[in-house]
Amino acid sequence: MATKIRLQRHGKKGKPFYYVVVADSRAPRDGKFIERIGSYNPNTNPATIVLDFEKSLDWVNKGAQPTDTARAILSSQGVLYKKHLQGGVKKGAFDETKAEELFTTWTEGKASRVEGEKSTLASSKAEAKKAALAAEAKKKEDKAAAIAAKNAPVAEEAPAEEEVEAAEGTEENTEETEG
Structure with missing residues (x-):
């Protein structure tokens, strides 16, 4: 049986929340799974990742293949690096x-x-x-x-209008005298 480490979607529309699960590769995305090994919440900043390190390392060592996103999560938590170091110990490096x-x-x-x-x-x-x-x-x-x-110009507008009228009146008077 080919097993995969993948994400199982939960949450409402626009607010996803994922469980990191180990499932048979033929099972549907949100269907039957073998074991839940963690959770991933991309809604927070930075994203919240809760992962059972030992279980995930055990499944990776057993041959479970992570999907691309699950691989990124496992890598960020150090599971894949730990597996790499264990391989170096086995080889005697x-x-x-x-x-x-x-x-x-x-x-x-x-x-x-x-x-x-x-x-x-x-x-x-x-x-x-x-x-x-x-x-x-x-x-x-x-x-x-x-x-x-x-509010302030209301009291000052009346004198300003009088000055304008007075100025217009003087202009009319100068036109009459010229004409």
Whole structure:
């Protein structure tokens, strides 16, 4: 029986949520499966991946073939790297302690990159919020100034109109005297 590690879709329309499952390759996408080994939520930023590392490593070692997306998930969690290191130990390239040391170093580096990405997203979100508040405050000030300008000229318009009428009257008087 050919087994595959693949995603099983759940969630509502537009908000997918996936289970990472081991299933017979002939079974339908959301149908019968052998074992559920994790979950993947692409709706969060960064995406949330919960994976049973030991079960997934065991299935990969047994020969289960991951689909493209499942391969990316397994790779990001280090399952495929661990399998690669175990292959090196079997071939005698290095011993078990060296493999564990390499994997630990990789895991720590991966964790620091993820934390850096999260902090960058949080800081950019805070900056965007600060910019939006500043824009909103400026818009509010502009609106208040416009209202003040609209209310203040009402008292000043009457003298301005009188000046215009007086100026027009003087122009008419000069035309009459010239003509």
